[in-house]
Every structure is written in C-alpha cells, then in structure tokens.
Amino acid sequence: MKQPQPFQYLKWSARFLNFGYYLTAFPNLSYWALKLTRPFYVQRETFLNRKFRWSVLILGGGILPPEEIRAYHYGAKAFADNMRSALKANEQGKPVVWVEWIISSEIVNAFDALPFNPETLSVFGNMSGEDVPSRLMEEAESRGFAAENCSAIKVTAGSYMLKQIPRPTAIIAGSHPCDTNVSAYQSIAHLTGAPAFYFDAPYWRDEDAFDYYEKNMWRLIDFLEKSLHQKLDWDRLRKVVENENRFNFYLQEICEMMRAVPSPATMITPVFAWVVREIAIGDPNATEMAKRMYEVVKHRYEKGVGVVKKENIRVLWWNPPIAFFAYVFKWMEDEFGAVVVKDFIGDVRMPQIDTSSEKTMIRDMAKNHLYLAMARQCHGPVEFILSELEQAIEEYSPDCLIFAGHAGCKHGWAVIGLIKDFLKKRGLPSLFMNMDIMDQRHATENDIKRWITEFFRSNGFV
Amino acid sequence: MKTILDQTRALAATAYNPYLEEAKKQGKKIIGYFCSYVPEEIIHAAGFVPYRMRAVENRGTTRADAYYSSINCSFVKLCFNKAINGDFAFLDGVVFANGCDHTRRMYDNWRYSNIGTPFVHMFFVPHMINETALDYFSLECAKLKSALEKHFQISITDEALEKSISLYNRKRRLLAEIYATRKNKEVPIKASELLGVMLAVTAVPVEAAVDILTEVKKFIEGRVVSKPEDLRLFISGGCLEEMEHLELIENSGCVIVADNLCLGSRHFHDEVETQGHPVRAIAKRSLGHLSCPRMMGDFQRRFDYLLSVRETHGIDGVVIEKLKFCDLWGAEMYLFRVEAKNRGIPLLALERELYGGGAGQIKTRVQAFLEKLKNKQAADEGVVRAAGTDYKPK
Numbered sequence: 001m002k003q004p005q006p007f008q009y010l011k012w013s014a015r016f017l018n019f020g021y022y023l024t025a026f027p028n029l030s031y032w033a034l035k036l037t038r039p040f041y042v043q044r045e046t047f048l049n050r051k052f053r054w055s056v057l058i059l060g061g062g063i064l065p066p067e068e069i070r071a072y073h074y075g076a077k078a079f080a081d082n083m084r085s086a087l088k089a090n091e092q093g094k095p096v097v098w099v100e101w102i103i104s105s106e107i108v109n110a111f112d113a114l115p116f117n118p119e120t121l122s123v124f125g126n127m128s129g130e131d132v133p134s135r136l137m138e139e140a141e142s143r144g145f146a147a148e149n150c151s152a153i154k155v156t157a158g159s160y161m162l163k164q165i166p167r168p169t170a171i172i173a174g175s176h177p178c179d180t181n182v183s184a185y186q187s188i189a190h191l192t193g194a195p196a197f198y199f200d201a202p203y204w205r206d207e208d209a210f211d212y213y214e215k216n217m218w219r220l221i222d223f224l225e226k227s228l229h230q231k232l233d234w235d236r237l238r239k240v241v242e243n244e245n246r247f248n249f250y251l252q253e254i255c256e257m258m259r260a261v262p263s264p265a266t267m268i269t270p271v272f273a274w275v276v277r278e279i280a281i282g283d284p285n286a287t288e289m290a291k292r293m294y295e296v297v298k299h300r301y302e303k304g305v306g307v308v309k310k311e312n313i314r315v316l317w318w319n320p321p322i323a324f325f326a327y328v329f330k331w332m333e334d335e336f337g338a339v340v341v342k343d344f345i346g347d348v349r350m351p352q353i354d355t356s357s358e359k360t361m362i363r364d365m366a367k368n369h370l371y372l373a374m375a376r377q378c379h380g381p382v383e384f385i386l387s388e389l390e391q392a393i394e395e396y397s398p399d400c401l402i403f404a405g406h407a408g409c410k411h412g413w414a415v416i417g418l419i420k421d422f423l424k425k426r427g428l429p430s431l432f433m434n435m436d437i438m439d440q441r442h443a444t445e446n447d448i449k450r451w452i453t454e455f456f457r458s459n460g461f462v
Numbered sequence: 463m464k465t466i467l468d469q470t471r472a473l474a475a476t477a478y479n480p481y482l483e484e485a486k487k488q489g490k491k492i493i494g495y496f497c498s499y500v501p502e503e504i505i506h507a508a509g510f511v512p513y514r515m516r517a518v519e520n521r522g523t524t525r526a527d528a529y530y531s532s533i534n535c536s537f538v539k540l541c542f543n544k545a546i547n548g549d550f551a552f553l554d555g556v557v558f559a560n561g562c563d564h565t566r567r568m569y570d571n572w573r574y575s576n577i578g579t580p581f582v583h584m585f586f587v588p589h590m591i592n593e594t595a596l597d598y599f600s601l602e603c604a605k606l607k608s609a610l611e612k613h614f615q616i617s618i619t620d621e622a623l624e625k626s627i628s629l630y631n632r633k634r635r636l637l638a639e640i641y642a643t644r645k646n647k648e649v650p651i652k653a654s655e656l657l658g659v660m661l662a663v664t665a666v667p668v669e670a671a672v673d674i675l676t677e678v679k680k681f682i683e684g685r686v687v688s689k690p691e692d693l694r695l696f697i698s699g700g701c702l703e704e705m706e707h708l709e710l711i712e713n714s715g716c717v718i719v720a721d722n723l724c725l726g727s728r729h730f731h732d733e734v735e736t737q738g739h740p741v742r743a744i745a746k747r748s749l750g751h752l753s754c755p756r757m758m759g760d761f762q763r764r765f766d767y768l769l770s771v772r773e774t775h776g777i778d779g780v781v782i783e784k785l786k787f788c789d790l791w792g793a794e795m796y797l798f799r800v801e802a803k804n805r806g807i808p809l810l811a812l813e814r815e816l817y818g819g820g821a822g823q824i825k826t827r828v829q830a831f832l833e834k835l836k837n838k839q840a841a842d843e844g845v846v847r848a849a850g851t852d853y854k855p856k
Binding site: 143144145146147148149150173175178179180182183184185186187189190196198200202203204208211212215216219381382405407410411413414415416417418421 | 528529530531533534538560562563564566567568569570571574584586588589590592594595597598601755756758759761784786787788789790791792793794795796797799800
C-alpha cells in the first residue's frame with residue numbers, strides 16, 4: 001500500500017472538522033442538507049457513501065435536531081483548533097504533550113504547551129472514508145508491536161511511525177485501565193525517545209488510594225516543569241478547572257435526565273462530549289458545547305419529550321462505543337427506536353473540584369481522575385463494574401444490555417462469567433459481541449448490525 | 463539411587479507434597495500466592511508456609527472457561543480450573559496480586575465461585591519504582607500483615623519478621639550461588655533441572671527449601687551437563703513451569719545459562735536489607751528487585767541486566783517467551799527486538815500456551831535459531847534475526 005504523506009490523515013480530519021464547524025454554524029441549513037441527502041450516504045454502497053458516511057453520520061446524519069447540531073458546532077471548533085495546532089506545533093517549536101486516552105489533560109493546559117491525544121486517529125482516522133485505523137495498526141504490528149495489544153495504542157504507534165501525528169516533547173500515560181497501557185507505553189516512549197510520565201492507578205478507591213494518586217499528580221507537575229522548562233501557571237489551571245467543573249456539571253445533569261422514560265437525550269451526546277473532553281477539557285468551546293447540550297436536553301426533559309418519536313427499547317451499552325461505527329447509537333434509534341440510556345464512557349460521575357487552593361485542586365483532581373470513564377470501572381475489583389451495572393438497572397429502566405466486547409479489554413473478558421451471571425440473575429437480556437472497537441478486522445459494521453438486529457428480534461423487542 | 467535433582471523433579475511434578483502434609487500436621491497454615499512481588503517473609507513470619515501457585519497436574523480449562531474468555535491467559539485459567547475442581551483445597555488462604563489483568567481478576571472469580579478458601583486477600587503492587595510507590599507499597603505490606611493477624615487471630619512481631627528475612631535471604635543467597643555456577647564454561651546444572659528446583663523450593667517450607675538447596679549445591683559440585691559445542695542462551699519471560707519445555711530447548715544443542723523468569727532470577731535477585739524497619743525493608747526489596755514488564759519505565763534496567771549477564775555468562779543468544787494474550791510480555795518483546803537488533807544480539811521470540819503442546823513447532827524454531835547462531839559463529843555475520851515472520855525492522 002502507498003505510504004501516506006506526512007500528516008495526511010490528521011489534515012483530512014482537521015479539514016473536515018473545520019468544514020463541520022462552518023456547516024453547523026447554520027444548524028437549520030445543515031439539518032436539512034443532511035436529511036435530504038441522507039439516502040445517498042446511508043442506503044447504498046457508493047463512492048460518496050464510503051467517503052463521507054462516517055463523517056456526516058457523526059454529525060447526526062439528518063437525525064440530530066438543529067438545536068443539538070448547534071451544540072456540536074462548538075465541539076467541532078474545539079477538535080479543529082486542537083488538530084490545527086498539532087499540525088503546526090513541531091514547525092513552530094511549540095511543545096506537544098501526548099496525553100493518553102483516559103488521562104485528563106488539565107495540568108498540561110496550565111502550561112504553554114499543546115496537549116495532544118495520540119490515539120486521535122483511532123476515531124477521526126475514519127473520516128477519510130478509508131479504514132485508516134487498521135492501516136495504522138498493521139504498520140505497528142509489522143514493526144513488532146504485539147497483535148494482542150489494545151488497538152488504541154497500536155494506532156498511536158502506527159500514526160507515529162507513518163508521521164501522521166506530531167512528535168511529542170513529553171508523554172503522559174497511566175497504569176490503568178489495562179496491561180497494554182502498562183507495557184505498550186514503555187514501547188511508545190522508546191519509539192519516540194520522549195520522556196514519559198506514568199500515572200500509577202491504585203487498585204482500591206479509598207483515602208489511602210487518593211493520597212497515592214494525589215502524590216502522582218504532584219510528581220506530574222514536577223515532571224512537566226522539568227520537561228517543558230516552564231513553571232505551572234496556577235491561575236490558568238484554576239480557569240481550566242472552573243471550565244471543567246461546569247462541563248462536568250452539565251454532562252452529569254444530562255446523564256441524570258436520561259433516566260426519564262422516554263429518554264430526552266441520545267447517548268451519542270455524552271459520548272461526543274467525552275471525546276471533546278479527551279481533547280479539549282477546560283477549553284471554553286467545550287464548556288459552551290456542554291451547556292448547549294444540557295439546555296436542549298433539559299428542554300425536552302421538562303416537556304416530557306423523548307429524543308426519538310417512539311422509544312421502543314432502552315439499552316445499556318457496556319464497554320466503549322465502536323469507533324469505526326460511531327453512529328451505531330443513531331442507527332439503533334433510527335431502525336428500532338432503541339435508545340442507549342446509559343453507557344460505560346459517556347456517563348459522567350466525576351466529583352467537582354474545589355478550586356479554593358492549589359492543594360484542594362490537586363487533591364480533588366486526583367479523585368476526579370479515578371472517576372473518569374474506564375478508570376472508574378476498570379482499575380479495581382469486579383464490584384466497580386457490578387455496582388455500576390446494578391445502579392444502572394435500578395435507575396435507568398433498561399430492557400437489555402449490549403456488551404461491546406473489545407478485544408483489548410482482557411480484564412473485562414476475565415470477569416465475563418461474573419457479568420453474565422449477574423445479568424442473568426437480574427433477568428436482563430444481554431448481547432455479548434466479540435469484536436474490537438477500533439479494528440474492523442475483527443468484526444465489521446455489517447456484523448455488528450446483524451448481531452444487534454438478531455438480538456432484538458430474538459428477544460421480541462422488534 | 464535417587465539424587466536430590468530426582469527428588470526436586472518429583473516435588474515439581476505435583477501440586478501437593480509430603481512437606482506440606484507434614485506442615486499441616488504441625489498446624490501450620492498454607493498460604494498460596496501468585497506473583498514474585500508478594501513478600502513471602504510476611505506470610506512466613508505469621509508461622510505459615512507461603513506456597514507459589516502453579517498449574518501442574520492440571521485437567522484443562524473446561525470449568526474455568528465459564529468464568530474467563532478465549533482471550534485470557536492459559537496459566538490463569540488452568541490454575542483457576544484446578545481451584546474450582548478442589549485441587550487447592552489444602553490452602554488456608556490465597557494472596558492475589560495485580561501482577562497482570564488476568565491474575566488480578568482471579569481475586570474476583572475466586573470469591574464469586576464458592577471455592578471456599580478461608581482467607582483471600584488482594585495485594586496491590588505499584589507499577590512504578592520510586593519513593594512515592596515505596597511508601598504506598600509499605601502500607602500495602604502492613605495491610606497484608608494486619609489482614610493475616612486479624613483473620614487468623616495471631617500477632618506477627620518484628621522479631622519474627624527479622625528471622626524470616628534472615629531465612630529468606632539465606633535461601634536467596636543459596637539460589638544465587640547455584641545460578642552463578644552456570645557462568646562456567648562447564649555448566650553443572652541444566653535450566654530444566656533448575657526449574658524443577660525452583661518449583662520445589664517454592665512449594666515447601668523455607669526451612670526445608672534451604673536444606674534442599676544446600677544439598678543441590680553440594681550435588682552439582684564438579685558435575686558437568688553441558689557439551690563443549692553447546693551454545694549458551696539467556697531466557698526471559700513470564701510464567702514458565704514445564705521442565706520438558708526447557709529440556710526441549712536444551713536438547714536442541716544449547717544450554718540455558720541465565721534468565722529473567724518469575725521462577726528464576728526474579729525470585730531471588732537482591733536480598734532484603736537487615737537494617738531499619740522490617741516491613742519497609744521487605745517492601746523495598748519486593749518492589750525494587752529485578753522487574754518484569756508490569757513495572758513501568760524500568761525496561762532499561764531489565765535490558766541492562768541482560769547486558770551484564772551477557773558479559774559475565776558468555777551469552778550467544780536470547781530467547782524471549784510469552785504466553786498467548788499476554789500484553790505485558792508482548793510489548794516487552796517489541797522492546798527486546800529493537801534493542802537486540804541495535805546491539806547485534808541474536809534473539810528468538812516464542813509465543814505459546816502453558817501446557818499447550820506444540821512441541822514440534824517450538825523445536826523447529828529453536829533448531830533453526832541455533833543453526834543460524836552456529837552459522838553466525840562460523841561466518842561471523844551480523845545480527846541473526848529469528849523474531850517472527852511479520853517482523854519488519856526499520
């Protein structure tokens with residue numbers, strides 16, 4: 001296969017997101033444009049379909065109402081800004097700090113440096129209409145990365161090897177949620193030659209554990225000050241955290257409102273917000289997006305209106321969403337009136353951060369990080385999973401559960417029997433999909449559609 | 463007449479043995495543990511026998527498959543299957559550790575599957591080696607001590623800890639001395655035999671282990687098991703407990719003279735300091751000893767260990783092994799491949815299942831690797847690469 005030009009995939013993503021930003025400045029227009037052209041990109045397999053389907057469906061594909069599209073406008077801005085800065089950073093000599101998937105980047109934002117999520121192309125690589133993530137993973141595997149490592153990190157390695165993402169000045173990674181993070185980030189650090197900081201997540205979630213994680217946070221500050229030759233700007237951090245608090249508040253409220261029957265929001269809203277959070281937490285655009293999402297959902301909630309006209313099935317979605325089939329939630333709503341009311345990633349339940357002093361900020365940020373999606377469920381005993389499922393069943397009135405069994409999450413597969421037993425006892429029909437959320441070589445979009453359709457049919461939901 | 467190595471081989475071939483039976487009769491509790499990072503001294507100071515968990519005498523994974531999936535580690539599934547079958551009924555407790563994602567989940571599966579072990583404890587091991595981690599790890603060691611005291615209604619004194627430290631240091635010293643004999647051109651003990659010794663001395667009371675090791679040390683004096691033409695290999699990997707696997711490698715025309723294995727150097731590398739508070743000293747040694755890839759940011763030290771052993775033991779080539787679905791050793795293999803290539807160290811990377819058969823395939827790969835090494839010796843070529851068909855160095 002022909003080698004891509006340097007930054008080819010990131011440039012494509014940045015351009016499309018920029019286009020999305022301008023398009024969504026006119027929400028009514030974009031709504032109708034997406035709706036009227038929908039048959040061309042949804043129903044048949046054509047060039048247009050392949051090239052643009054992922055991108056336009058992620059913008060709602062004519063199903064998201066204009067008021068929600070307006071919120072996406074700010075998210076697209078946050079993405080595009082980060083990517084444009086990333087494209088220029090190495091040339092301009094601006095330090096780039098890679099911040100791994102489930103680590104939050106507030107502290108980097110308090111330096112004059114660009115936080116960059118190196119796994120970005122595992123999601124946005126799909127925008128080119130080609131199976132870019134698999135291409136990147138194959139590159140990493142061909143140079144010795146283990147096939148069983150999580151695809152997110154193989155995408156990072158492949159992206160770097162093919163010069164698709166900027167060189168890091170420093171790297172921040174963590175020991176959670178899985179062994180791939182523990183081990184493969186050592187490989188990434190070796191590959192790039194950049195100094196790496198590793199968060200060590202404790203197993204338990206008690207005061208001793210928070211103390212330990214807090215000390216990790218202080219060590220991170222020390223590491224960044226040395227690596228970037230700068231001092232942390234505490235006022236800047238305070239502003240970032242204040243924005244983050246507002247962001248988390250809005251998202252938490254949305255998740256709470258989704259308990260209502262019918263659900264006033266689609267889970268794609270919090271999930272989209274989560275991706276924005278990964279890239280641009282503390283960015284005023286991200287907070288503005290969350291606020292507008294909240295207002296839309298609150299309006300529907302107060303009127304008792306659901307996000308779909310007829311809500312037939314309420315679904316719990318466990319494990320992260322499918323990156324190459326990110327519109328699966330919209331597809332389920334459109335096809336079956338099936339609304340995902342709670343998932344593993346989008347559900348926000350982080351404590352607010354006390355900004356009254358440097359000490360309280362760092363302490364609360366440590367707690368906050370251990371309640372981030374994936375960190376929250378994956379770093380400790382199985383009760384961290386089962387209690388969240390128990391609570392979801394109690395509060396969200398689900399009809400079924402779909403387990404997107406990501407091949408990289410071996411810790412999750414290692415308690416699959418306990419999860420199945422638990423769901424059986426609770427009488428909740430469940431579908432367990434054997435797949436990889438970023439790698440279509442395991443299971444394709446069509447496989448997933450077929451499994452979900454058969455599951456809904458065989459359980460009498462449709 | 464049976465030699466001491468025959469005896470250790472026999473001990474290695476069974477999960478339960480007469481030493482444990484005798485200890486039980488004396489009222490001693492047997493406490494299983496899963497990882498080199500669990501400090502045996504604390505268990506021993508309680509008056510108990512630490513027992514390294516193993517999958518020997520396993521009967522497949524049929525029942526464990528209901529708990530785990532097809533992409534989980536064979537060692538963990540085999541052990542858990544044994545536990546469900548009641549093969550570990552002699553244990554009075556098990557200390558689990560977050561060695562990897564698969565073993566840490568055994569703590570969950572064990573509790574929910576009514577195996578009935580009276581004492582189960584999750585022992586957190588940090589993934590970093592620094593002062594912050596050592597503070598937290600010391601706390602974890604103290605919590606393990608308290609948990610044992612509380613559950614078994616006993617008291618673990620500092621004096622008992624100091625005695626245990628001294629005993630375990632003696633055991634480590636003996637092991638180090640036996641391992642060091644393999645530096646010689648004429649090697650007195652094969653790696654497969656040593657694995658049998660390791661399996662034996664991690665399944666008996668430490669007092670008996672010291673006696674066994676003393677006897678082994680005496681037995682191998684003046685003994686020669688290597689041939690002059692044998693190539694000398696280093697082996698690195700995680701869980702490995704089949705002696706026949708190492709025999710297969712060594713019978714192909716080489717002798718394994720050093721390692722970085724759970725049941726190898728990692729078990730005895732570094733001693734516990736006898737100064738200062740015993741729990742802190744135990745924590746320091748447990749956390750800081752020769753690491754495996756679960757320790758982040760410590761690859762250079764692991765590779766430096768290989769380089770130093772290469773100098774002292776005259777290593778011709780390296781074998782690195784991983785069990786299928788092991789992310790930790792999978793990533794380590796990448797680092798080994800890159801660094802071994804940079805430094806011209808011949809490397810063979812193997813992937814297999816524990817007790818998974820495939821001896822013919824492994825033998826073919828080992829033979830091919832050794833043949834390349836011999837050709838290299840003859841022609842003095844550059845790097846020999848035998849590290850997987852899809853490997854594309856750049």
